[in-house]
Amino acid sequence: AQTVTQSQPEMSVQEAETVTLSCTYDTSENNYYLFWYKQPPSRQMILVIRQEAYKQQNATENRFSVNFQKAAKSFSLKISDSQLGDTAMYFCAFMKGSYNNNDMRFGAGTRLTVKP
Amino acid sequence: DGGITQSPKYLFRKEGQNVTLSCEQNLNHDAMYWYRQDPGQGLRLIYYSQIVNDFQKGDIAEGYSVSREKKESFPLTVTSAQKNPTAFYLCASARDRNNQPQHFGDGTRLSIL
Numbered sequence A: 001a002q003t004v005t006q007s008q009p010e011m012s013v014q015e016a017e018t019v020t021l022s023c024t025y026d027t028s029e030n031n032y033y034l035f036w037y038k039q040p041p042s043r044q045m046i047l048v049i050r051q052e053a054y055k056q057q058n059a060t061e062n063r064f065s066v067n068f069q070k071a072a073k074s075f076s077l078k079i080s081d082s083q084l085g086d087t088a089m090y091f092c093a094f095m096k097g098s099y100n101n102n103d104m105r106f107g108a109g110t111r112l113t114v115k116p
Numbered sequence B: 001d002g003g004i005t006q007s008p009k010y011l012f013r014k015e016g017q018n019v020t021l022s023c024e025q026n027l028n029h030d031a032m033y034w035y036r037q038d039p040g041q042g043l044r045l046i047y048y049s050q051i052v053n054d055f056q057k058g059d060i061a062e063g064y065s066v067s068r069e070k071k072e073s074f075p076l077t078v079t080s081a082q083k084n085p086t087a088f089y090l091c092a093s094a095r096d097r098n099n100q101p102q103h104f105g106d107g108t109r110l111s112i113l
Helices: none
Strands: A003-005 A011-014 A020-021 A024-026 A034-040 A044-054 A064-069 A074-079 A088-096 A104-106 A110-115 B004-006 B010-013 B020-025 B033-037 B043-051 B054-059 B064-066 B076-078 B089-092 B108-112
Touching: A003 A088, A003 A104, A003 B064, A011 A020, A011 B064, A020 A110, A024 A074, A034 A064, A034 A074, A044 A064, A044 A110, A074 A088, A104 B043, A110 B010, B004 B089, B010 B020, B020 B033
Parallel strands: A011 A110, B010 B108
Antiparallel strands: A003 A024, A020 A074, A034 A044, A034 A088, A064 A074, A088 A104, A088 A110, B004 B020, B020 B076, B033 B043, B033 B089, B043 B054, B064 B076, B089 B108
């Protein structure tokens, strides 16, 4: 079974600075997908970024980028130029890459606070 | 606007009572999911449905039931057999069953009276 570990329950960062959230996962699969979701106080889960394991290039979405280290099974999220609106819970998620599968496994989350 | 609508936002259950949480999507997505979120934990999968009239148990299905009679709707019933139902419940959908990212509703918070 796949497990996803987020070792930082809480983090804080000053507005306009950069912060990195950690995520590691355990799998024997070679083909899979990784995701970061954001859950602001409104509680809606929002997809931030997605990475396909077969792609060596790290995914980027505006101020959000990932550092995907397949051999180390690490998938960290970097938020640049942090904004107050980035304050939220961030969840890392794993999906096995096979036909007929959308089953996602989530980490416990990291609560990020952006301070003015 | 396309999206996923969960209702109600807050729900209270009495002892021995069944309650049903609504989830409707107008995204024309094939797959739908129910998750439970407890404090300090990630999301845990209760049930999922990849196509109309078909659904599968997730990791924590005991005490819950679902139906998928229409593509747009995937209601979750929390039965009296679920002894610890207090949690935040999230519904999600995905375009199809093949490695598509899931999109979430705003959630329903269920509490025991």
